[in-house]
Amino acid sequence: MDFLPIFMNMRGRLALVVGGGEVATRKVALLREAGAKVRLVSPDLSSALRDQFAAGGMEYRAGSFSEADLDGVSLVIAATDNTEVNAEVARLADARALPVNVVDNAEAGNFIMPSIIDRSPVQIAVSTGGSSPVLARLLRAHLESTIPSTYGRLAQLVERFRDAVKTRFGDVNARRKFWESILQGEVAELIFSGKHDDAESSLEKAIAAGGAEHAGEVYLVGGGPGDPDLLTFRALRLMQQADVIVYDRLISAEVLDMCRRDAHRIYVGKERDNHSVPQDQINQLLVDLAKEGKRVCRLKGGDPFVFGRGGEEIDTLTANGVNFQVVPGITAALGTAAYAGIPLTHRDYSQAAVFVTGHLKDNTMNLNWPALAQPNQTVVFYMGLKGLPVICAKLMEHGLPAETPIALVQQATTPRQRVFTGTLGGMPEQIQKVEIKPPTLIIVGNVVKLHDKLKWFVSPAEEAAQG
Ligand code: SAH
Numbered sequence: 055m056d057f058l059p060i061f062m063n064m065r066g067r068l069a070l071v072v073g074g075g076e077v078a079t080r081k082v083a084l085l086r087e088a089g090a091k092v093r094l095v096s097p098d099l100s101s102a103l104r105d106q107f108a109a110g111g112m113e114y115r116a117g118s119f120s121e122a123d124l125d126g127v128s129l130v131i132a133a134t135d136n137t138e139v140n141a142e143v144a145r146l147a148d149a150r151a152l153p154v155n156v157v158d159n160a161e162a163g164n165f166i167m168p169s170i171i172d173r174s175p176v177q178i179a180v181s182t183g184g185s186s187p188v189l190a191r192l193l194r195a196h197l198e199s200t201i202p203s204t205y206g207r208l209a210q211l212v213e214r215f216r217d218a219v220k221t222r223f224g225d226v227n228a229r230r231k232f233w234e235s236i237l238q239g240e241v242a243e244l245i246f247s248g249k250h251d252d253a254e255s256s257l258e259k260a261i262a263a264g265g266a267e268h269a270g271e272v273y274l275v276g277g278g279p280g281d282p283d284l285l286t287f288r289a290l291r292l293m294q295q296a297d298v299i300v301y302d303r304l305i306s307a308e309v310l311d312m313c314r315r316d317a318h319r320i321y322v323g324k325e326r327d328n329h330s331v332p333q334d335q336i337n338q339l340l341v342d343l344a345k346e347g348k349r350v351c352r353l354k355g356g357d358p359f360v361f362g363r364g365g366e367e368i369d370t371l372t373a374n375g376v377n378f379q380v381v382p383g384i385t386a387a388l389g390t391a392a393y394a395g396i397p398l399t400h401r402d403y404s405q406a407a408v409f410v411t412g413h414l415k416d417n418t419m420n421l422n423w424p425a426l427a428q429p430n431q432t433v434v435f436y437m438g439l440k441g442l443p444v445i446c447a448k449l450m451e452h453g454l455p456a457e458t459p460i461a462l463v464q465q466a467t468t469p470r471q472r473v474f475t476g477t478l479g480g481m482p483e484q485i486q487k488v489e490i491k492p493p494t495l496i497i498v499g500n501v502v503k504l505h506d507k508l509k510w511f512v513s514p515a516e517e518a519a520q521g
Contacts, residue, residue, distance in 0.1 A: 064085065064090035065090070067129070069092055073157075074098050075135060081167075091113070093112075094114045095115050096116070096117075097118060118139070128153075131157065132154065132162075140157075143156070148163075155167055169187070169194040171197050171201065175209050175210065176209045180193045200291060202287075207245050207250065208237070208241075208242055211254065215261065219261060223264075235265065239268070240266070243377075270343060270344030270350065270376065271378060272340050273296060273379055274354070275293065275381045276356060276358050276362075277304075277306075278355075278356065279466050282306075282308045285312065292351055292379075293313045295351075296314060297318065297348045298319075298349070299350075300352045301352075301354075304354070304356065306465075333366060337367050337371075340371060355386070356385040357382050358380060358381075358382070360436075361411055364380065387436075389466050393471060394463045394466060395505050395507075395508030395510055396461060399501070400501050403430070403501050404500060407431065408433050410435055417444075418444065423451070427448075439490065445496065445498075449498065456479030458478045459499065459503050460502060461475045464492075469515060471516065472490075475506075
């Protein structure tokens with residue numbers, strides 16, 4: 055170990071920053087956040103520093119560094135763009151046994167600054183010992199994405215109840231077990247989803263009962279259109295925490311792969327004409343699993359509240375008093391638009407976008423066709439592949455020209471994505487010659503013309519098809 059990682063209490067102590075540029079500005083801000091008093095020495099100041107100084111609470115001496123600037127100081131940061139000045143600051147500070155950091159030069163000082171993830175009071179500091187600040191930053195980004203931004207709130211709650219828990223559980227092991235169950239269970243989830251009062255009362259109950267009740271809960275999670283990179287941080291966290299994953303056909307193998315390895319997976323796959331598990335049974339399954347004390351991730355394609363029947367599922371949960379949270383996902387229309395290079399709105403072509411279901415019932419579609427067959431709008435059909443001939447015929451019947459552009463996008467955002475473009479008049483015949491695999495989204499409107507110019511994502515399937 056080349057460096058000793060420590061967290062230093064700077065509250066009310068004096069720190070010297072030498073330099074007045076951008077880097078010094080960042081260091082001054084950080085020191086002040088940590089409650090330090092700052093002495094700034096530099097011939098001139100960045101405008102941000104000038105503002106900070108004007109706001110008060112800071113010493114500033116205009117001029118070059120001199121040894122007397124070190125008097126009464128507990129920590130030193132050399133942040134000028136002059137190597138010799140920085141070296142001189144470091145030499146004199148070190149001679150006084152003061153901790154001194156030279157920005158961007160690990161060896162010149164006697165301590166280095168880490169990359170920080172701040173969830174105060176929780177703090178995580180990352181360092182590569184000065185060997186690669188970029189790597190430290192990447193690691194930091196990785197950690198930022200997996201640690202909920204409200205972690206600090208959780209730590210504050212724990213802090214407030216520490217004594218009560220100490221009194222309740224005399225034994226250290228019992229205490230540790232108790233906190234482990236709290237920090238990985240309902241109380242933590244309540245904090246992360248913003249229900250602070252509920253979290254507190256749940257914790258109080260657990261203390262009184264001598265342990266956390268293993269109340270199950272359901273996470274209704276939007277898994278996005280297929281590319282696992284499009285998951286939200288929260289979706290990923292809950293997918294990795296759940297004991298059971300209940301998923302259907304729209305969930306791509308790549309997304310499913312991101313779930314906790316040892317989680318029990320239940321497939322309730324729905325196909326267009328063949329609901330392998332009826333909706334009411336899915337609703338009941340979620341309730342039953344939660345009542346067994348399981349943390350259930352109900353993973354849905356796209357967004358749970360866009361043609362996802364998410365509303366019905368949580369309706370049953372509410373009726374049965376099961377705790378749940380809903381995590382939005384990127385709906386197919388947005389994923390498709392981005393990955394096919396078809397903006398849904400565009401100043402010149404379309405001022406509105408409408409999402410409708412193209413699901414066939416008794417070979418018809420009961421839709422407001424006059425409203426859909428309007429110029430200057432984009433109409434996105436979910437579940438419309440089978441009903442494509444009806445969609446094209448009805449839109450033309452209600453006034454859209456036969457040349458109106460239309461796109462079919464198969465398995466958007468995945469390695470299997472394929473885009474077929476054509477016209478309302480020609481598409482039904484055109485696609486007879488190709489095999490299209492669901493899920494497929496249909497986009498109708500002049501924005502489809504932009505695809506040729508804006509397409510940027512060419513999937514392996516598309517490459518193979520083009521030879
Ligand atoms: N809740 C989902 C939609 C469920 S309805 C969402 O928000 O995306 C199912 C329909 O969504 C499919 O019939 C298809 O039209 C569309 N769909 C879902 N994922 C898709 C994908 N990766 N590519 C193309 N269409 C998709």
